[in-house]
Amino acid sequence: MTMAGSGSFRLVWKKTERSVEIMTIQVFSTVTDVSNAAASMVADQAKTAIARHGSFHLVLSGGTTPRHTLERLAEPPYATGIPWNKVHIFWGDERWVPPDDSRSNQHMARTALLDHVAVPAGQIFPIPYRQSPEEAAEGYESTLRRLFGKQPPRFDLLFLGLGTDGHVASLFPGTDAVMEQRRWVCHTQTQGPAADRITLTFPVINRARTIIFLATGEEKAPKVREILAAAGVPPRLPAQLVHPVNGEIYWLLDQAAASLLTEKI
Template identity: 40%
Template sequence: MSSNLRINYTIDPDPAALALRAAHHMLELAEEAVEARGRCRIAISGGSTPKATFRILADPAQPFVSRMPWSQIELFFVDERTVPPDHPDSNYRMTKEALLDHVPIRPEQVHRMQGELEPEVAAAEYEFDLRRTFRLEGAESPRFDILTLGMGPDGHCASLFPHTEALHEIGRLVAANHVPQMNTWRITLTWPVINHAREVFFLIAGADKADRAKQVFTGPKDVETLPSQLIWPASGILTLLMDKAAAAELPPTGADGKGHLERAR
């Protein structure tokens, strides 16, 4: 993992513009991955901004349906709620309804976390799936080409919530994480796996994220309280795609709407 982190961020005027930028960003990265390696493995998060992005990717009036290399994509999940796949809270259901039902991607290209199983079983099954798909041995981690994250108002990302056990998990690829503050369990990729991805980017929208974004990306290190600070990609580069409200307390960008921060470990 790089000792220094460059955080590149772009700011769009509203969530709709942010979702469109995210769709273009995913297309560009997917095309690059396919050109370089013949396929693109993407790990996605749930949330309202990804949902809007998925709808744009699936919109026949947009260029993405025809340009995205769907046949060469494998889709994975960053985290999942402990619910069946048809439950309204399921990240899989959201993704299926917003994206998968409308694009030429086959069921075998989609790797679902089985939230209907006991949490520890679901985590173990997904780790087995990752090891088999990526042909991993020993302590190896999967290398996703693209990994998307959101950030909650409490500073969590994936299902790595403040003061939960999964923040300390470094030996497993997938963890069953009990979240006492929500009285629930979640299934989540662990932070070393997230950091091993080639391209990691956050989608952050809304005024309720502004203060937390400032704390996470410019404040002192406190990963127990601000788990998003655990995201420090091995590449040394982290990308933030934000709307104006979420970025209100970050340093202003240039005329091109882009800015950057430098963090030392």
């Protein structure tokens, strides 16, 4: 399967007798095209979820391409075409910074989208800023357990970015959080400013009905190829541990991020 230009293909894996994973990879000419496609998928998934159970549970991601997607959703036809009063908003991860900090994923989502559409305030569930990142993680897990009960939530749509080191959400290579199986939310650390992070863990991420990876730019190409070429190989990167149970994964890539995908993948 050559991915030199725009295109789409679907791969289906039957993991067990009771579990099926479907992966669709789509390559677009530009970052704008990726963002437009992601916004259209949000609208479609919202319609499906609301018809199924009366609400749409959406998990947001930080990053430049996700921001473009949120800005697109704040414009016609999505700003008025999506029934935002039935949308519930969550976050996959957050930096341990105040919510008005420019590095905050919540701040980004509010300025790009939530300040412009009619999601009820009581249906927006940001990761809290508490006295310590550990308390913030405990607080968010408590919120999820209050809302969803004993079993991890089954979000309708969950966005993930892809780090150049293969991390997703704030699950970084070599950290304990990657292997966490009990907690739904935990504190972890990375290098540089705002090193403390709060993140959903894989037991929650992999319960999502649909996961959308957004990856753009040439710097993402090596990891995109490594991840998508690694079927059947023991995972080395956090992104290789994303396997929704009876769910779908969509990879939305621009041509730069897909530039190393070849017929051998």
